Amino acid sequence: MTGSVPEPVLEVASLVKRFGTFTAVDDVSFTLTPGASLGIVGESGSGKTTTARVLAGLEEPTSGTVILAGETATGRSRRDRLRRARLLQMIFQDPYGSFDPRQTIAESIAEPLRLHAPGPRKRHRARVAELLDQVGLSRRAGQSPPRDLSGGQRQRAAIARALAVRPRVLVLDEAVAALDVSIQAQILTLLEELRAGTGIAYVLVSHDLGVVRHITDEVLVMRHGRVVERGATEHVLRAPRHPYTRLLLDSIPSPDWDLDRVARDRRALDLADGQATPVPVPAPKGETTC
Numbered sequence: 001m002t003g004s005v006p007e008p009v010l011e012v013a014s015l016v017k018r019f020g021t022f023t024a025v026d027d028v029s030f031t032l033t034p035g036a037s038l039g040i041v042g043e044s045g046s047g048k049t050t051t052a053r054v055l056a057g058l059e060e061p062t063s064g065t066v067i068l069a070g071e072t073a074t075g076r077s078r079r080d081r082l083r084r085a086r087l088l089q090m091i092f093q094d095p096y097g098s099f100d101p102r103q104t105i106a107e108s109i110a111e112p113l114r115l116h117a118p119g120p121r122k123r124h125r126a127r128v129a130e131l132l133d134q135v136g137l138s139r140r141a142g143q144s145p146p147r148d149l150s151g152g153q154r155q156r157a158a159i160a161r162a163l164a165v166r167p168r169v170l171v172l173d174e175a176v177a178a179l180d181v182s183i184q185a186q187i188l189t190l191l192e193e194l195r196a197g198t199g200i201a202y203v204l205v206s207h208d209l210g211v212v213r214h215i216t217d218e219v220l221v222m223r224h225g226r227v228v229e230r231g232a233t234e235h236v237l238r239a240p241r242h243p244y245t246r247l248l249l250d251s252i253p254s255p256d257w258d259l260d261r262v263a264r265d266r267r268a269l270d271l272a273d274g275q276a277t278p279v280p281v282p283a284p285k286g287e288t289t290c
């Protein structure tokens with residue numbers, strides 16, 4: 001390895017996840033270097049979330065490897081899970097359920113510190129104050145229960161809690177999908193600042209190509225569990241090579257939106273991989289089909 005090429009922080013090779021006989025993730029591979037940002041896009045059911053959940057250890061892979069900071073990261077022991085959580089954190093679309101309603105936001109943010117970095121309360125309090133500041137939350141917000149925060153504030157709090165133990169990778173699963181567009185922009189800007197300031201790497205799962213364009217350098221396009229296209233985000237979104245990527249782009253509402261064409265292209269794609277039955281050609285008038 002040459003000195004100029006950074007060691008990958010995350011290496012995923014030939015990842016497969018099956019649920020019974022159904023293959024949700026089919027031979028997915030990628031690497032992530034420190035400070036990189038990788039988008040995973042695709043329609044609902046394409047396997048994005050399952051991939052993310054395997055990375056975070058919430059699902060066990062059927063086969064394949066996940067190497068995090070040089071070590072295999074699919075073990076189930078307590079030690080393995082703690083190590084993984086220290087290195088990789090995940091943020092979900094609506095973090096509300098992951099906060100204990102009886103705790104203040106500051107107490108929730110301090111929780112991973114107690115688990116991963118035992119030390120005096122004073123040091124934890126100082127770190128929590130630093131984190132609140134880093135994500136743009138006031139001390140007052142820190143003293144509130146989660147129900148008193150807006151969606152955007154809660155997502156900031158979830159980011160603060162995820163950053164508490166200084167992980168190397170943040171997996172964001174539709175993390176801004178539930179927010180208003182203006183709040184989305186604020187959170188995306190915050191994520192960009194944090195990445196620049198800390199060198200953390202992102203895996204960003206999203207069905208929103210605008211979000212992916214804004215915040216990722218590279219992108220994987222998934223369909224039926226497989227990666228159908230990959231490359232520099234700007235390039236893939238400007239000059240897509242795979243018909244499915246083109247379809248995703250054509251599906252974004254725009255003033256010259258051609259819904260008929262989108263429907264035709266989807267049908268052609270589905271027919272090409274056996275997901276649809278041919279539309280019967282209507283019989284000319286006067287003829288019967290039986």
Ligand SMILES: Nc1ncnc2c1ncn2[C@@H]1O[C@H](COP(=O)(O)OP(=O)(O)OP(=O)(O)O)[C@@H](O)[C@H]1O
Pocket residue numbers: 019022024042043044045046047048049050051207
């Ligand atoms: N625990 C499970 N048991 C059975 N099937 C599952 C399970 N989790 C996911 N799947 C299936 O795997 C496929 C991929 O799901 P996944 O959630 O990864 O897709 P996605 O691209 O993230 O879609 P969405 O954006 O809707 O979450 C879907 O067909 C889903 O029904």
